[in-house]
Amino acid sequence: MGVAKYIKDEKGAIKEVTYQSGITVKPAYGPEDLEQAGFEYKKDLGAPGEFPFTRSLHPESYRSRAWTTRQYTGFGTPEETNKRFKLMIANGQTGLNVAFDLPTQMGYDSDHPLAQGEVGRVGMAIDSLKDFEAAFAGIPLDRIGSGLTINAVATIMMAMYQAAAEKFGFKKEQISTTPQNDILKEMIGRGAWIFPVEHGVRLVGDSIEYAVKELPKSNPVSICGYHIRESGATPAQEIAYGFSIAKAYIDNVKDRGIDPSDFVGRFSFNFNVYGNLWEQIAKFRAARKLWAKMLKEDYGVTDKKKLWLRGLFGGGGSGLTKEQPENNIMRGAYYALGAALSGAQTTALCSFDEAYTIPTPRSALLSLRTLEMLMEEVGLRDTVDPLAGSYFIETLTLQMEEKIVEEMKEVEKWGGMVKSISNGFIQRKVSRQAYEYEKGLQSGEYRKVGVIPESERQESAKSGGTEKSDVELHEYNEEWAKHSISSLKEVRRTRNDKEVKDSLKALERAAKGKDNIMPRLVRCCHAYATVGEMTGVFRDVFGEWTEPDFY
Amino acid sequence: MMKTTNKIRVLIAKPGLDGHDKGAKIVALALRDAGMEVIYSGLHQTLDQIIETAIQETVDVIGLSIMSGAHLPICEKLVAMMKENGLDDVRLSVGGVIPYQDIPKLEKMGVAAIFPGGSSFKEIVAGMNQLFD
Numbered sequence: 077m078g079v080a081k082y083i084k085d086e087k088g089a090i091k092e093v094t095y096q097s098g099i100t101v102k103p104a105y106g107p108e109d110l111e112q113a114g115f116e117y118k119k120d121l122g123a124p125g126e127f128p129f130t131r132s133l134h135p136e137s138y139r140s141r142a143w144t145t146r147q148y149t150g151f152g153t154p155e156e157t158n159k160r161f162k163l164m165i166a167n168g169q170t171g172l173n174v175a176f177d178l179p180t181q182m183g184y185d186s187d188h189p190l191a192q193g194e195v196g197r198v199g200m201a202i203d204s205l206k207d208f209e210a211a212f213a214g215i216p217l218d219r220i221g222s223g224l225t226i227n228a229v230a231t232i233m234m235a236m237y238q239a240a241a242e243k244f245g246f247k248k249e250q251i252s253t254t255p256q257n258d259i260l261k262e263m264i265g266r267g268a269w270i271f272p273v274e275h276g277v278r279l280v281g282d283s284i285e286y287a288v289k290e291l292p293k294s295n296p297v298s299i300c301g302y303h304i305r306e307s308g309a310t311p312a313q314e315i316a317y318g319f320s321i322a323k324a325y326i327d328n329v330k331d332r333g334i335d336p337s338d339f340v341g342r343f344s345f346n347f348n349v350y351g352n353l354w355e356q357i358a359k360f361r362a363a364r365k366l367w368a369k370m371l372k373e374d375y376g377v378t379d380k381k382k383l384w385l386r387g388l389f390g391g392g393g394s395g396l397t398k399e400q401p402e403n404n405i406m407r408g409a410y411y412a413l414g415a416a417l418s419g420a421q422t423t424a425l426c427s428f429d430e431a432y433t434i435p436t437p438r439s440a441l442l443s444l445r446t447l448e449m450l451m452e453e454v455g456l457r458d459t460v461d462p463l464a465g466s467y468f469i470e471t472l473t474l475q476m477e478e479k480i481v482e483e484m485k486e487v488e489k490w491g492g493m494v495k496s497i498s499n500g501f502i503q504r505k506v507s508r509q510a511y512e513y514e515k516g517l518q519s520g521e522y523r524k525v526g527v528i529p530e531s532e533r534q535e536s537a538k539s540g541g542t543e544k545s546d547v548e549l550h551e552y553n554e555e556w557a558k559h560s561i562s563s564l565k566e567v568r569r570t571r572n573d574k575e576v577k578d579s580l581k582a583l584e585r586a587a588k589g590k591d592n593i594m595p596r597l598v599r600c601c602h603a604y605a606t607v608g609e610m611t612g613v614f615r616d617v618f619g620e621w622t623e624p625d626f627y
Numbered sequence: 628m629m630k631t632t633n634k635i636r637v638l639i640a641k642p643g644l645d646g647h648d649k650g651a652k653i654v655a656l657a658l659r660d661a662g663m664e665v666i667y668s669g670l671h672q673t674l675d676q677i678i679e680t681a682i683q684e685t686v687d688v689i690g691l692s693i694m695s696g697a698h699l700p701i702c703e704k705l706v707a708m709m710k711e712n713g714l715d716d717v718r719l720s721v722g723g724v725i726p727y728q729d730i731p732k733l734e735k736m737g738v739a740a741i742f743p744g745g746s747s748f749k750e751i752v753a754g755m756n757q758l759f760d
Contacts, residue, residue, distance in 0.1 A: 178643070178644035178645060178695065179644065181644070182644045182671070184644075190643070190644060190673065191644075193643075193697045193700045193701070194643065194644055194695065194697060197695060197696060197697065198645075198695060198696075262646070265647075265648075265649065266646050266647060267641075267645070267646015267647065267648050267670045267671075268644075268646045269646070306649070307649050308649060397745075398743075398744045398745040399745055507649070507652040507653065507656070508656070510649050510652070510653050511652070511653040511656040511657065514653050514748070515657075515748065518747045518748060518749070527745075530747045530749050533747075552696060552697075622669075623669045623670065626652055626667065627659075627667075
């Protein structure tokens with residue numbers, strides 16, 4: 077869900093502008109608009125770094141520190157991924173954002189029949205601790221944090237990250253990992269789910285509880301409005317559904333007798349930046365405020381830092397077009413500008429070739445440079461929240477807040493997020509919207525540069541045709557699978573079978589009962605149990621999810 | 628080729644582990660709006676499951692949605708399995724992240740209709756209808 081809808085007269089003058097979230101924009105704004113929206117400086121804005129944090133989390137924001145950049149990396153073998161990690165760190169990247177291949181994401185070992193043709197294709201292939209040792213060799217894990225982009229088996233990867241760090245001589249208290257670990261959004265979009273909804277949420281709960289007690293520097297969950305938006309949600313729904321998901325996780329852990337104040341400060345978010353610039357900026361400003369208010373009012377959180385909406389606001393893939401792929405370089409730059417004007421703490425950009433393939437080193441570096449330009453050359457570090465006080469932006473921020481609250485209320489009406497997903501309410505709603513938006517793009521109701529509406533295609537074909545340019549593709553290498561499988565066989569041959577068996581048995585007991593599965597997983601990882609074996613235990617105990625009908 | 632019933636029956640299927648299903652779902656909605664009978668397989672389907680559903684539902688077309696880049700090996704295997712199972716009257720189509728240079732390869736394998744990303748609903752509906760002209 078990207079651009080706004082513009083209704084123009086015959087001369088091309090804009091008569092009406094409607095944003096995806098359903099807000100109509102006026103030709104001009106003045107003090108009367110703020111008054112009508114009920115704007116109050118102290119209540120709605122306040123100083124940067126002060127509740128409700130609409131303007132910024134920090135009093136000096138980028139003045140004190142530029143944003144952290146995290147390009148998504150990881151492909152093929154762990155050894156190759158390790159080389160790419162080191163290249164990104166040498167080029168100034170301050171944190172890693174790790175991609176896993178699909179068999180790993182779905183809990184299958186590289187030699188499983190379903191893994192055929194997929195090993196190492198969209199990220200690195202991980203079968204056992206041996207692979208994590210190779211992937212993170214020589215990386216200072218006490219200084220460099222790692223986002224692990226994995227969900228259904230995030231608990232396993234989190235345990236493995238700890239086990240690898242321990243092997244390298246770091247203490248679990250020193251490491252900082254942010255597994256994505258947001259299973260509910262996988263069920264709305266992206267689709268890398270395995271277990272039924274309630275078991276999926278229990279695993280997330282276990283990892284949060286474990287992080288509270290054992291991993292003081294790690295952030296156990298990163299809630300992704302990002303993918304929900306990619307699936308067809310509006311910007312307001314992206315935030316609303318993200319927050320409703322967060323509530324589902326908070327409630328799970330709260331029910332274990334743990335005070336939300338002990339863990340909400342470690343939640344982070346992954347939100348999307350594409351489409352209309354102003355709508356994005358208003359969305360993030362409203363989101364910071366609403367999150368802080370919700371934690372304070374609904375969960376009694378008072379510590380200022382724990383009220384922060386922390387996270388990655390990244391340039392969205394759905395904004396990019398397959399047509400004229402080089403245009404995506406410029407698009408990415410504008411999305412990055414939106415992220416900077418929104419006060420993003422951490423950011424990343426989809427690379428221009430991502431409509432086709434995983435980024436080449438050249439395109440990934442180009443994204444990193446785009447982000448640097450804003451901070452180094454263009455002036456985005458000069459002052460905090462430069463758009464504050466704009467009649468338009470402040471009105472829009474209040475309107476956006478209202479829309480987000482409306483969408484959250486609808487989820488409540490459906491019985492909360494877990495129920496809304498089990499019943500398929502959300503999936504049906506976003507799929508239908510994605511369909512309507514796509515129809516609008518094809519009919520010319522929505523316009524994207526380089527994308528020729530259906531009605532104008534014949535005309536354009538006469539005058540030279542649509543451009544059909546391909547980009548350089550990231551080739552799949554059959555050798556990756558061979559390498560992974562032989563390494564996996566070696567692990568199976570050389571490990572202590574009894575310890576593998578015992579540790580998996582202990583995991584099964586915990587999964588069947590109420591004990592936290594995390595310490596058992598760490599033990600399994602140290603024993604070189606494979607991802608397929610650990611997930612296999614969960615598959616046997618929990619079963620697999622059946623999707624509700626989406627029509 | 629003539630069809631036995633009036634409405635084209637399509638199985639939209641997501642083979643393999645990739646879970647990006649927006650494309651599959653919106654195409655399913657578009658084909659349904661165009662008057663076709665559409666069955667959606669759901670995610671994470673093995674090729675065996677897809678063949679089984681195609682037989683059970685007596686579909687006219689299997690429409691694969693593949694975003695992972697594995698379209699060549701998947702289509703090759705499915706074409707062979709369709710022959711083995713006697714699905715000679717069923718057409719195979721594929722859409723998703725498909726580079727233009729792979730289109731001739733897919734055609735040679737026997738894929739009847741190919742819809743790379745950016746194909747419009749009109750093109751997809753017309754392409755499906757053409758299979759039965």
